[in-house]
Amino acid sequence: MSWNKVAVVGAGLIKMGELFDQSYEQMAAGAFDAAVAAVDKGFEPRQVEAAFVATQRGTLWGQEGIGGNTIPTALGLTGIPCTRIENACPSGSDAFRVGAMAVASGVHDVVLVIGVEKMRDKSSEEGLLSRAAAGHPIFTRGETAPVLFAPFATRHMYEFGTTREMLASIAVKNHYNGARDPYAHFQNEITVDDVLKSVPVCHPLHLLDCCPQTDGAAATILVSADRAREFTDAPVFVAGFGVATDHPYLHEKDSFTEIKATRLAAERAYAMAGVEPAGIDCAEVHDCFTITEILDIEDLGFVEKGRGGIASLEGETALRGRIPVNTSGGLLAKGHPIGATGVAQLTECWWQLRGEAGERQVDIRNGYALQHNAGGRGSGVSVVNILTNRAS
Amino acid sequence: MTVRLLGVGAAAPALRLAAADVGAAWGRSGRGQAAVCAPDEDMLTLGWDAATRAIAAAGIDPERVDALFWGTSRPPFAEGPSLAFLAAALGLSSAVGGALCAGSAHAGMEALAAGTDAIAAGSARLAVVVASDAVRPGPGTGFEGRCGAGAAAFVLGAEGGTAALGTRVSRTRPFLDRYRGDGEQDNRDLYDPRLFREEMFLPVVTEVVEALASFDVRAWSLPDPDGRLGATVAKRVGTHTPTSASVYAAIGDAGAATPLLGGALDMDAPGIVAIVGTGGGRTTGMLVHVDEPVPGAARVADALAEGRPVSYAEALRARGQLVPTGETIPMGVPPESAMFTRGADEMLGLLGGRCVDCGTISTPPSIHPHCINCGGPKLEPVEVARGGQVHTFVVNYTMPAPFVAPLPLAVLDMDDGARLMLQVVGDGSDVEIGRRVELVLRKYAHERGVPVYGFKARCRVGSTKDDAW
Numbered sequence: 007m008s009w010n011k012v013a014v015v016g017a018g019l020i021k022m023g024e025l026f027d028q029s030y031e032q033m034a035a036g037a038f039d040a041a042v043a044a045v046d047k048g049f050e051p052r053q054v055e056a057a058f059v060a061t062q063r064g065t066l067w068g069q070e071g072i073g074g075n076t077i078p079t080a081l082g083l084t085g086i087p088c089t090r091i092e093n094a095c096p097s098g099s100d101a102f103r104v105g106a107m108a109v110a111s112g113v114h115d116v117v118l119v120i121g122v123e124k125m126r127d128k129s130s131e132e133g134l135l136s137r138a139a140a141g142h143p144i145f146t147r148g149e150t151a152p153v154l155f156a157p158f159a160t161r162h163m164y165e166f167g168t169t170r171e172m173l174a175s176i177a178v179k180n181h182y183n184g185a186r187d188p189y190a191h192f193q194n195e196i197t198v199d200d201v202l203k204s205v206p207v208c209h210p211l212h213l214l215d216c217c218p219q220t221d222g223a224a225a226t227i228l229v230s231a232d233r234a235r236e237f238t239d240a241p242v243f244v245a246g247f248g249v250a251t252d253h254p255y256l257h258e259k260d261s262f263t264e265i266k267a268t269r270l271a272a273e274r275a276y277a278m279a280g281v282e283p284a285g286i287d288c289a290e291v292h293d294c295f296t297i298t299e300i301l302d303i304e305d306l307g308f309v310e311k312g313r314g315g316i317a318s319l320e321g322e323t324a325l326r327g328r329i330p331v332n333t334s335g336g337l338l339a340k341g342h343p344i345g346a347t348g349v350a351q352l353t354e355c356w357w358q359l360r361g362e363a364g365e366r367q368v369d370i371r372n373g374y375a376l377q378h379n380a381g382g383r384g385s386g387v388s389v390v391n392i393l394t395n396r397a398s
Numbered sequence: 399m400t401v402r403l404l405g406v407g408a409a410a411p412a413l414r415l416a417a418a419d420v421g422a423a424w425g426r427s428g429r430g431q432a433a434v435c436a437p438d439e440d441m442l443t444l445g446w447d448a449a450t451r452a453i454a455a456a457g458i459d460p461e462r463v464d465a466l467f468w469g470t471s472r473p474p475f476a477e478g479p480s481l482a483f484l485a486a487a488l489g490l491s492s493a494v495g496g497a498l499c500a501g502s503a504h505a506g507m508e509a510l511a512a513g514t515d516a517i518a519a520g521s522a523r524l525a526v527v528v529a530s531d532a533v534r535p536g537p538g539t540g541f542e543g544r545c546g547a548g549a550a551a552f553v554l555g556a557e558g559g560t561a562a563l564g565t566r567v568s569r570t571r572p573f574l575d576r577y578r579g580d581g582e583q584d585n586r587d588l589y590d591p592r593l594f595r596e597e598m599f600l601p602v603v604t605e606v607v608e609a610l611a612s613f614d615v616r617a618w619s620l621p622d623p624d625g626r627l628g629a630t631v632a633k634r635v636g637t638h639t640p641t642s643a644s645v646y647a648a649i650g651d652a653g654a655a656t657p658l659l660g661g662a663l664d665m666d667a668p669g670i671v672a673i674v675g676t677g678g679g680r681t682t683g684m685l686v687h688v689d690e691p692v693p694g695a696a697r698v699a700d701a702l703a704e705g706r707p708v709s710y711a712e713a714l715r716a717r718g719q720l721v722p723t724g725e726t727i728p729m730g731v732p733p734e735s736a737m738f739t740r741g742a743d744e745m746l747g748l749l750g751g752r753c754v755d756c757g758t759i760s761t762p763p764s765i766h767p768h769c770i771n772c773g774g775p776k777l778e779p780v781e782v783a784r785g786g787q788v789h790t791f792v793v794n795y796t797m798p799a800p801f802v803a804p805l806p807l808a809v810l811d812m813d814d815g816a817r818l819m820l821q822v823v824g825d826g827s828d829v830e831i832g833r834r835v836e837l838v839l840r841k842y843a844h845e846r847g848v849p850v851y852g853f854k855a856r857c858r859v860g861s862t863k864d865d866a867w
Contacts (some may be wrong), residue, residue: 131727131798131799132727132798135727135796135797135798136727136798138727138794138797138798138801139727139728139729139730139798139801139843140730141730141731142731142762142765143729143730143731143733143737143738143741143745143842143843143850143852144745144820144842144850144852144853145761145762145818145819145820147821147842147843147852148794148797148801148805148807148821149807150794150796150797152792152794152796153792153794153807156792157790157791157792157807157809158790160790160791160792160831161789161790161831164790164831205795206793206795207795207796208792208793208794208795208796209792209793209794209795209804209826210792211792253770255819256809256819257761257809257810257817257818257819258760258770258817259809259817262789262790262809
């Protein structure tokens with residue numbers, strides 16, 4: 007029995023990429039317009055009672071110290087309550103969870119969850135790479151984003167015989183899917199050889215093992231389940247969610263072959279949704295690096311621990327595989343505008359459950375799609391949301 | 399009161415630069431090689447390395463050291479807590495006394511004299527003397543190819559040991575030799591090499607060595623600033639090969655450290671060793687009476703031997719004389735800020751908090767009010783083990799300046815069960831899962847003009863035996 011107290015009646019995003027010609031506010035408005043336009047029976051912007059906005063790196067767009075209040079003005083909704091959620095890479099997925107709880111609590115009937123991130127206004131060096139100098143002066147010095155995941159790759163290779171070809175197969179698959187997603191940052195297919203021969207970024211990860219820095223925005227409209235039919239005859243429900251934390255620093259980790267927070271968050275989400283991993287029809291998971299997707303599919307229970315690499319190489323997670331993963335292209339091809347990422351993944355799940363994913367459409371047998379993000383220095387937080395098209 | 403020598407230690411930096419490569423850049427020839435600090439090494443990390451080895455060789459508890467005397471021509475803080483940082487990193491007591499001797503290459507002799515006097519006077523029962531330098535010559539100067547880096551450390555005590563400090567001779571004359579003006583970064587060239595040789599160097603050094611030559615000296619450590627003067631002085635005291643010659647050959651002129659290194663090198667056999675150092679208008683000679691091999695002396699040559707050859711350009715970059723255009727990415731935490739005050743002891747001493755309930759060590763204590771394993775609230779401060787092995791690692795190739803790739807980082811399982819993640823010294827080619835490592839003090843950054851120190855891991859080479867290295 008799924009939770010199903012909240013329905014998603016609209017979802018949309020803007021084309022991801024290096025959007026040098028768009029401001030933070032313009033991206034937000036674009037995503038909101040797309041979500042509004044996607045509501046089957048029509049939606050008036052003024053029906054939004056409250057908004058939750060996910061933006062992780064406010065410092066990247068020069069409006070430091072501003073909370074949620076930029077968004078209502080940008081959307082022509084000045085006056086509504088709006089709260090900014092910042093919870094590392096899962097900011098978007100957590101804003102969605104908080105929005106769902108706000109509706110389920112009965113305080114609001116109609117809530118906008120919007121994720122917006124401007125990654126490319128600052129140069130690469132002043133942007134994400136600058137974190138090499140941030141944090142603890144000794145324990146995190148030199149720690150760019152790949153440093154947070156590459157140690158897992160080294161250890162996974164050591165313990166399970168995972169190879170660079172297995173890692174590469176994930177980048178190849180996600181670029182294949184991205185080439186079929188008009189919203190993806192990258193729309194080109196690549197080969198295993200391309201990945202293996204790309205420049206080393208952080209051993210053992212090379213350039214094409216890494217997601218790009220992407221500008222983007224995505225939005226979803228949540229309503230209470232009992233009002234869903236006012237907006238659509240094909241509502242998608244929030245079946246369940248789970249959030250978990252783990253120690254933030256890598257040296258505090260017990261294991262470098264799992265993301266513990268993901269395992270815990272998944273257990274909670276599956277229990278709430280009343281579904282098993284085998285009941286999931288497709289999943290959008292956090293593939294900031296190829297190794298991350300291997301850990302994800304193991305920790306989410308799609309494959310046995312240690313089999314993530316070989317399962318990927320053998321196509322189990324491909325578009326026509328046993329459990330299609332990252333049909334949108336994932337972070338590797340669609341992009342990773344941090345605050346927007348989770349909301350964009352949920353949009354893909356929404357399309358898949360409604361049969362609107364076009365060339366990327368997978369077989370929806372059980373009616374469940376799973377969305378997942380992990381992040382926060384050494385994957386200190388993980389969020390799993392499960393959507394369903396089943397009314398109960 | 400007699401002053402006994404309990405142990406010695408030596409250290410040299412990671413890089414070696416051929417004098418011919420320096421000469422080629424300026425249209426000159428060059429002979430020999432010199433040691434150059436990697437970007438994360440300096441006179442403090444070298445001094446720490448040598449002192450750690452000397453303390454281990456002497457077999458003393460650092461907590462019992464009464465005084466630390468450090469001689470370096472160029473302390474890491476022109477004005478600031480240089481001695482305090484070295485003392486903290488060595489794990490000396492906060493009640494430790496001593497002094498920083500600085501300002502010329504004679505500083506090492508001054509530290510040795512001050513340490514000897516402190517023991518003789520009874521104001522210290524146990525003293526550590528450190529002499530270290532990382533000479534930074536002005537590019538294009540005549541002595542550039544010979545300017546090196548290194549460190550020596552002596553543990554002195556009122557009793558024990560296998561050698562004793564003896565006669566001391568000093569001369570002081572107010573002339574300019576190699577120097578830096580106020581605010582200058584690089585050492586200036588001599589005004590005139592012939593003037594230096596005939597009027598400054600030979601008269602004074604000869605006077606000192608002739609005063610010591612009446613003793614039955616077995617081995618001489620003699621100054622040799624240009625590769626020729628040392629032989630001239632040696633001839634005057636009737637010796638052919640001063641022990642210092644092999645120090646100059648291995649690491650060049652390591653300033654304040656050179657005379658003590660030359661002495662330490664020949665303390666593994668009985669007899670009198672004469673140590674002579676000069677600089678800043680001062681020359682001092684001291685005798686060490688060795689009864690039996692001094693602990694640590696047999697390892698001095700090995701400590702100087704290793705080094706990776708680098709190009710002149712890489713050496714200039716490492717010395718901070720070749721800098722990238724544009725602004726570098728600043729450290730997130732300013733070194734003058736409260737986090738460094740709170741974290742000073744735990745960063746320089748690498749402390750952890752051991753859980754009273756389950757024994758797990760959480761590092762560093764200041765961010766762990768509760769145990770990372772059981773959540774318990776009672777943690778007692780402990781010094782994390784200095785040896786361990788690699789659990790997993792990465793090599794980072796993509797970072798903005800001031801970082802220089804490749805930068806290896808490793809998750810380490812220490813011998814006491816603590817887990818750390820630290821940078822690894824070197825280019826990462828020797829790092830693998832399961833590899834034994836030891837922790838060494840290194841400079842993590844030079845931020846807003848302030849050096850920032852902490853421990854890094856170094857892969858152990860050769861022997862797997864758990865020795866003083």
